Amino acid sequence: MYDRTFGTDWDGLEREEAVERAFALGVAAEIGRGQPAELDRVLEAFDSAYDRSLVELAYDEGRTKALEAAAEAGADDPQAVWDELVDGGGAPRVAPVSAALPGALTELSLTKRPREGPPSSLEFPSMLRK
Template structure:
């Protein structure tokens, strides 16, 4: 499944591609198709601890989702197709699971809150 969708003939990965591959590798392990050597290659593409932790978290998320879906599925191929499309893109973005909570809560699409910021508001003891 993983080999058919992604292939293993790569030399360099950006962070987004590594997260996608790690998620897919987690899904593959969840259905019994473990690829530890490919995961090691993806991890070795990033010497920094932050990037490596993102890859590991995406892998864990893929494996967790696959194990949840496996319970109700008869065929590993069905689980793979439920979680990863034909182009190798996860059907649910692994980014939310792969980023710390403080980062995922920041968004440019969310409008500003109404009213003054709490740091500029009067303390309750000064209000009548």
């Protein structure tokens, strides 16, 4: 499933693509189609511990979501779990690590308008306002 959707002949990955692949690898691992060597390759694509930890979080989230989806469906159909969590283009149908990403990277903060006025740290304390 993972091979058909993503392929394994890549040389470099951006962070977002690595997170999506890691999520899908987590789903695949939970439904019995794990590829630990591919996960290692995705992890090795990054030098920073921060990026590697995001990849690991996405992998764990994929495993968790697959376990939940299999329990809710009550069926042992790996393809149904895969289709529920990963679309045909490889994008996760749920946010892979939304709780783990800093506020600036979450999809909710990308749609918010910037605050008007100075940052709250530059405002006068309430006792100095009339």
